[in-house]
Amino acid sequence: MNPLRALGDYGQSVWLDFIRRNSITSGELQRLVNEDGLRGVTSNPAIFEKAITGSTDYANELKALESEDLSAKEIYEIIAIRDIQDAADILWPVYQSSNLRDGYVSLEVSPSLANDTNGTLEEAHRLRKRVARDNVMIKVPGTDEGVPAIKKLISEGINVNVTLLFSQQAYERVAEAYISGLEDLAKKKGDLAKVASVASFFISRIDALIDSMVTTNLKTETDPKKQELLKSVTGKVAIANAKLVYQAYKKIFSGDRWEKLAAKGAQTQRLLWASTSTKNPAYRDVIYIEELIGADTVNTIPPATFDAFRDHGRLDHTLDSELPAAEETMANLKKAGIDMDAVTTKLLVDGLKLFVEPFDKLLASVDLKAKQKEKIEAKINHLTYKLPEHFDKAVKTSLSDWRANGKMRKLWSGDASLWTGSDEANWLGWLNITDDQLAHSHHLTDFADEIAKEGFDTALLLGMGGSSLCPEVMTMTYGKIKGHPELRVLDSTDPAQVKYVESKIDPAKTLFIVSSKSGSTLEPNIFKDYFYELTKKKVGADKVGRHFAAVTDPGSKMEKVATQDKFRHIFHGLASIGGRYSALSDFGLVPAAVMGLDMTRFLNNTEEMVHACTPSVPVDLNPGAVLGAILGTLGRQGHDKVTIFCSPGIGDLGAWLEQLLAESTGKEGKGLIPVDREEIGAPDVYGDDRIFCYLRLETAPDKSQDAKVDALEKAGHPVVRINVADIYDLGQEMFRWEIATAVAGSILGINPFNQPDVEASKIETRDITQAYEKTGKLPAEKPIFEEGGIKLFTDERNAANLMKAAGSDKTLAGILKAHLNQLGRGDYFALLAYVQMNDEHDKPLQSMRHAVRDKKHVATCLGFGPRFLHSTGQAYKGGPNSGVFLQLTCDDAKDVEIPNARYTFGVVKAAQARGDFQVLAKRNRRALRVHLPADVEGGLKTLQAAIKTALG
Numbered sequence: 001m002n003p004l005r006a007l008g009d010y011g012q013s014v015w016l017d018f019i020r021r022n023s024i025t026s027g028e029l030q031r032l033v034n035e036d037g038l039r040g041v042t043s044n045p046a047i048f049e050k051a052i053t054g055s056t057d058y059a060n061e062l063k064a065l066e067s068e069d070l071s072a073k074e075i076y077e078i079i080a081i082r083d084i085q086d087a088a089d090i091l092w093p094v095y096q097s098s099n100l101r102d103g104y105v106s107l108e109v110s111p112s113l114a115n116d117t118n119g120t121l122e123e124a125h126r127l128r129k130r131v132a133r134d135n136v137m138i139k140v141p142g143t144d145e146g147v148p149a150i151k152k153l154i155s156e157g158i159n160v161n162v163t164l165l166f167s168q169q170a171y172e173r174v175a176e177a178y179i180s181g182l183e184d185l186a187k188k189k190g191d192l193a194k195v196a197s198v199a200s201f202f203i204s205r206i207d208a209l210i211d212s213m214v215t216t217n218l219k220t221e222t223d224p225k226k227q228e229l230l231k232s233v234t235g236k237v238a239i240a241n242a243k244l245v246y247q248a249y250k251k252i253f254s255g256d257r258w259e260k261l262a263a264k265g266a267q268t269q270r271l272l273w274a275s276t277s278t279k280n281p282a283y284r285d286v287i288y289i290e291e292l293i294g295a296d297t298v299n300t301i302p303p304a305t306f307d308a309f310r311d312h313g314r315l316d317h318t319l320d321s322e323l324p325a326a327e328e329t330m331a332n333l334k335k336a337g338i339d340m341d342a343v344t345t346k347l348l349v350d351g352l353k354l355f356v357e358p359f360d361k362l363l364a365s366v367d368l369k370a371k372q373k374e375k376i377e378a379k380i381n382h383l384t385y386k387l388p389e390h391f392d393k394a395v396k397t398s399l400s401d402w403r404a405n406g407k408m409r410k411l412w413s414g415d416a417s418l419w420t421g422s423d424e425a426n427w428l429g430w431l432n433i434t435d436d437q438l439a440h441s442h443h444l445t446d447f448a449d450e451i452a453k454e455g456f457d458t459a460l461l462l463g464m465g466g467s468s469l470c471p472e473v474m475t476m477t478y479g480k481i482k483g484h485p486e487l488r489v490l491d492s493t494d495p496a497q498v499k500y501v502e503s504k505i506d507p508a509k510t511l512f513i514v515s516s517k518s519g520s521t522l523e524p525n526i527f528k529d530y531f532y533e534l535t536k537k538k539v540g541a542d543k544v545g546r547h548f549a550a551v552t553d554p555g556s557k558m559e560k561v562a563t564q565d566k567f568r569h570i571f572h573g574l575a576s577i578g579g580r581y582s583a584l585s586d587f588g589l590v591p592a593a594v595m596g597l598d599m600t601r602f603l604n605n606t607e608e609m610v611h612a613c614t615p616s617v618p619v620d621l622n623p624g625a626v627l628g629a630i631l632g633t634l635g636r637q638g639h640d641k642v643t644i645f646c647s648p649g650i651g652d653l654g655a656w657l658e659q660l661l662a663e664s665t666g667k668e669g670k671g672l673i674p675v676d677r678e679e680i681g682a683p684d685v686y687g688d689d690r691i692f693c694y695l696r697l698e699t700a701p702d703k704s705q706d707a708k709v710d711a712l713e714k715a716g717h718p719v720v721r722i723n724v725a726d727i728y729d730l731g732q733e734m735f736r737w738e739i740a741t742a743v744a745g746s747i748l749g750i751n752p753f754n755q756p757d758v759e760a761s762k763i764e765t766r767d768i769t770q771a772y773e774k775t776g777k778l779p780a781e782k783p784i785f786e787e788g789g790i791k792l793f794t795d796e797r798n799a800a801n802l803m804k805a806a807g808s809d810k811t812l813a814g815i816l817k818a819h820l821n822q823l824g825r826g827d828y829f830a831l832l833a834y835v836q837m838n839d840e841h842d843k844p845l846q847s848m849r850h851a852v853r854d855k856k857h858v859a860t861c862l863g864f865g866p867r868f869l870h871s872t873g874q875a876y877k878g879g880p881n882s883g884v885f886l887q888l889t890c891d892d893a894k895d896v897e898i899p900n901a902r903y904t905f906g907v908v909k910a911a912q913a914r915g916d917f918q919v920l921a922k923r924n925r926r927a928l929r930v931h932l933p934a935d936v937e938g939g940l941k942t943l944q945a946a947i948k949t950a951l952g
Contacts, residue, residue: 003313004306005037010317011295013102015040017274017302020051021058021079022616024086028409036310039094039102041087042139042161042200042274042300045111045355048080049362050611057617062366072363073110080107081130088133095135100196101267106161107131108139111355114164120149128158137161137196141352142170147177154181154197157190161272163200164351167344168245171271174199175252178269182261193265198272198298201245203288205347206238208279208440213338215569229336233329235283239291240326241340246271246294246319272298277305277432279440281574282554285429286313294319304432307413311425354439361604380609381732383623385720386713391634398629398747402619409615411742420751427753429576430738433584434610434731438603444586444593447549447569451594452484456511459485459594460501462527463515463587465663465870466579467491467551469656470588470734471515475595476652477727484596485511491867493523493909495896496836498530507535511568512548513591517579519556522765523866526898526908532565533899551586578753580660580871583734598728606731613739624736628743630720631691635665635672635748639691639718640880641828641859643675645705647697650724651677654695657737659871664741664752666875672744673828673875673882675859679850680708683715687857689826691718695733698725757878757919761869764915765908773902778910783931787812788942793929795921802928812942817950819928823856823884830876832887834865834913835936844940845888848947855951866912873916877923885920885927888943889913891934 004014016032019041023029032038052058061079070078088105095103107127113119124138137159140146146162153160154177162174178197186192214230221227252258253268262268276288276299284290286309289299293316301309333340387395402408410418414425437444451459461471468491475487490501512531516524528548536544545566552558553573562570571586582588584606593599611617613624620626631642642661644654654676665671675690694709713719724733745752772778783791784799792815794802803810805818823829829852835841842862849860863872865887876883895906903911913929920927932939 002036002310003315004310006315007293007299008037008039010293010315011297012293013039013270013298014306015042015104015272015298015300016306017042017044017300018047019043019083019087019105020047020611020616021083022614022618024083024090026616026618028616029087029090033090033094036306039098040091040104040106040298040300042106043080043084044108044358045362046358048076049358050607052079052362052366072366075366076363077127077130081127084131084136085133088131088135091135100135100194103135104137104159104161104196105133105135106137106139108161108163108355111141111352111359114141114143114352114355115145117145117149120146121152124149124153124158134194137198139163141355142174142199143348143352147173150174150197151177151181151184154178154195155184155188155190157185157195159195160197161200162197163274164348164355165199165201166206166347166351167341168241168248170344170348171199171201171245172248172252175249175269179252179258179261182266186261186264191265192261193267196267197269199269200272200274200300201242202275202347202351203238203242203273203292204275204277204279205351205440206241206343207235207283208443209343209347210237210333210338211235211280212443212446213343214336217337219568226336229332233333233336233338235280236329237333237340238288240329242271242273242292243319243323243326244330246297247323268296270296270298272300274300275439276300277302277436279436281429281572285576290314290316291318293317302432302435303412304435311414380612380623381725381729381736382723383627383720383736385626385630385718387630387634387718388716391637391639391718394637395629395633398633399620399626402625402629402743406615407746408617408619408622408625411739411746412615418746420749422751424751424753426576427578427581429574430581430584433574433577434603434606434735437584437589438600438607441599441603443571444589444599447590448484448593448596451511452596456485456509458505458510459487459513459591460505460510460531461487461489461513461515461591462524462531463489463513464491464521464523464867465659466582467515467517467524467587468867469659469871470583471591473652473656473730474588474592474597477650477730478595478597481596485594487591487595490527491523492837492864493526493866493905493912494834494836495892495894495905495909498896498905499894500836500838502534507531507538507547510535510547511594513551513594514548514558514562514567515551515587515591516556516558517553517573517582517587519552519558519561522762522769522908524558525561526901526905528561529899529901530896530905549590551590578755580663581738581753583656584731601728602731605726605729606735609732609735613735624739625743627720627736628740629747630718631661631672631740632744632747634691634718635744638826639689640672641675641690642672643678643690643692643859645680645692645694645709647695647700647702647705647724649697649700649727650695650730653730653733656734660737660741662872662875662879663755663758663870665745665748665750666872666879667750667754667756668878669880670748670750671875671879672748673859673861673879674872675828675861677846677862678853678860679846680705680712681850681854683712683717685854685857686712686717687825687859690859691720693720693722695722695724697727698723699727755874757923758870758874760877761873761912761915761919764918765912768911768914769903769908772907772911776902778907778914785810785812785815789933790939790942791931793917793931794927797924798921798926798928813946813949815928816946819884819886819926820852820856820947820950822926823852823858827882827884828859828861829853829856830861830863830872830883830885832863832865832868832876832885832916834887834889834909835932837864837867840937841940844944848944851947851951865916866909869912869916876925877919881924883925885925887913887917887920887927887929888932889929890932890936890939893934
């Protein structure tokens with residue numbers, strides 16, 4: 001049973017809150033009508049704007065209109081009206097078979113006319129005439145000025161979709177206008193049966209605003225009774241409000257007055273539930289459909305929620321249920337001191353703004369593209385590629401397969417058969433996160449304003465992997481933004497790293513953002529314990545919680561800790577988004593907002609890429625699908641070393657991409673091995689296993705990089721080029737590469753959303769730390785060799801192989817030579833350095849990796865531990881067995897205690913390194929551990945010299 005179709009059995013019609021050209025021309029809209037029982041479509045300026053600026057859907061029409069002397073609004077109307085007409089034609093059979101009850105497509109008057117009655121009437125008449133379809137509805141805001149326009153339009157027989165209704169009082173005024181309009185039409189002997197109207201009542205925005213107010217009020221409310229009242233209304237007001245409005249609807253459309261109109265064929269003005277996607281990840285993703293099922297209603301559903309309800313929606317007569325509880329919720333809201341009238345007034349003002357801004361941006365985009373005769377193309381970061389002929393054919397074959405089998409639609413609908421048929425469908429919440437973030441970005445901007453006003457000069461992100469890498473990209477790319485705290489990131493248990501970060505902050509002026517999806521990850525928890533105690537000593541036990549915020553999944557251990565310790569704020573992730581795909585969720589955007597990033601600009605730019613990657617875009621024009629097809633196809637044919645070059649201005653993006661690719665694809669003996677921060681060499685230093693991806697920042701290109709990449713391409717190496725127009729387009733790349741990784745994972749035949757070998761390393765680490773807690777000692781180790789204070793460790797199998805290969809040259813250089821001589825064609829070399837990440841250490845390590853590359857002609861990787869455990873560590877252990885690993889550990893010059901723990905940061909780091917190495921050994925990897933003395937810089941110089949000798 002399809003739950004979407006089954007809603008009709010409960011008297012509710014399903015409409016879709018989405019329209020764009022390719023959804024019509026590709027047959028997708030017709031499929032939704034046929035398979036899901038879709039009965040209507042609504043549009044809005046934001047959807048049109050993203051479709052126009054984020055794809056080439058409308059390129060031909062815009063090109064054809066270049067020579068016309070038309071305003072931007074006229075151009076927009078030409079292309080929008082064609083979509084409305086075509087969609088209306090598809091829905092015409094629904095319109096007829098439902099006796100004019102359904103089958104409608106909505107088009108709105110300009111949002112700028114919301115407070116202009118005459119202007120609204122004039123535009124509504126003009127649009128209705130131009131569309132020339134009986135099954136069109138004109139959208140009119142339910143403002144004070146909109147109400148008389150609604151009455152007039154209904155009296156003229158024009159169908160109206162009344163928008164932006166939040167309160168029962170506003171709805172009742174609109175319903176009165178509708179009935180009065182019908183009465184006027186009846187007086188003119190008009191046909192009442194041909195007039196239809198819906199009253200669009202907005203849902204999730206109510207909960208989003210009230211929940212935010214509750215959170216704010218709870219921070220200062222001291223009365224226990226009011227605290228309980230505030231908690232009792234969280235997540236309940238929107239549904240309670242809608243249920244009571246539905247009762248008002250039933251009363252209004254009954255009785256003598258209505259029966260007279262009904263006798264003449266009049267339809268009731270159905271309530272339409274709008275804004276029904278779930279904004280709070282703590283709530284069920286289809287709650288605003290499941291809890292609002294009732295007769296004679298419509299639910300207009302955005303695509304992601306549409307797919308979710310099809311997959312797991314539950315059906316019941318809910319709209320008439322639990323009415324006393326709904327009344328109690330509204331009464332408790334008032335008792336808690338929240339004025340519902342003030343809430344709905346604000347929502348109307350904000351709603352109008354959210355309509356006006358995209359409409360203005362839409363007109364600006366059309367004007368720039370058509371009126372000023374710019375080149376017509378998608379406003380997204382441009383991708384080109386040059387591949388050897390046989391690879392080019394293979395990629396095109398792959399794209400043809402994706403097109404013929406509708407695989408992008410399967411991806412967006414969460415069809416797990418696209419990958420391995422396991423739990424992939426549970427991990428696709430990232431596909432639609434930017435739209436939700438954009439619609440409710442106030443939770444980010446309000447918090448950022450709050451932090452800025454309180455005078456914090458630093459925000460320190462405490463996290464690992466998916467929780468830390470996106471914030472690191474943000475601070476490395478955008479730097480310190482005036483008027484906001486400087487963002488720093490701690491994602492290492494190295495004691496020197498911890499103390500270095502501590503030396504750079506004043507706890508009394510620092511906001512600590514503890515970021516952990518599961519809440520049980522070791523590192524964020526001990527970071528929190530350390531800095532919480534440090535800050536408490538500075539500001540006192542009563543104020544320390546105000547210096548902390550958490551980003552975590554609902555119900556996690558971290559949420560419990562944050563609640564207990566009275567953190568300033570708790571932000572929630574989505575259970576359906578894994579850590580490495582979480583950059584555009586609160587895990588990435590809370591720190592970005594706090595540091596002062598323009599959230600609206602960032603998310604708007606990102607949304608253009610989102611729309612460009614949807615199933616309605618032809619697969620060979622889909623930027624995410626094309627990149628994924630290249631990576632997956634070449635990866636299967638041995639070019640699995642994805643070498644990333646970034647312009648200096650966006651250089652840290654490579655670290656985020658490295659994690660995404662490695663942790664997503666490196667498993668089951670397959671995978672893509674990302675290579676980041678390897679300097680561009682001459683073409684002849686590379687083997688035949690590379691694919692080069694060059695992300696070039698157009699506003700600050702590096703001409704030396706350009707020339708070197710040109711040389712690689714001329715030499716016949718596969719090269720992908722992505723032109724990043726602006727640093728505010730980083731979100732575009734994050735989404736493009738997320739799509740590409742999911743596509744590549746399908747081609748490789750793996751689940752791109754799990755990380756089994758990362759978990760294996762965590763288990764080994766936990767066992768070692770637990771043993772330390774019992775004995776106070778780490779397990780004894782015996783080196784296989786020692787020279788000049790440097791010790792070598794490995795497992796028995798590798799030790800035997802190395803000693804045999806070294807022969808009589810059993811020196812540091814000799815054993816290293818034997819180890820490096822294991823590198824063969826298609827292999828890669830990885831330096832895994834459990835030392836402080838700084839320039840003094842990075843420079844010699846980079847020198848070592850490049851020396852190996854140039855001599856052995858293999859790809860090289862460099863990662864600082866333990867942070868790489870949560871990224872590339874998955875590929876090293878679970879990917880192809882083509883790695884030769886050199887792990888570096890060291891004695892700590894000074895250790896750091898962890899509050900309330902027997903172990904120290906140094907012990908944790910040692911346990912992580914040992915756990916990492918043990919899993920490598922169990923996976924039969926070729927791994928050697930080099931243990932340096934406390935003088936790390938001196939040890940690195942010795943190691944560097946030995947490697948130079950080993951390479952000859």
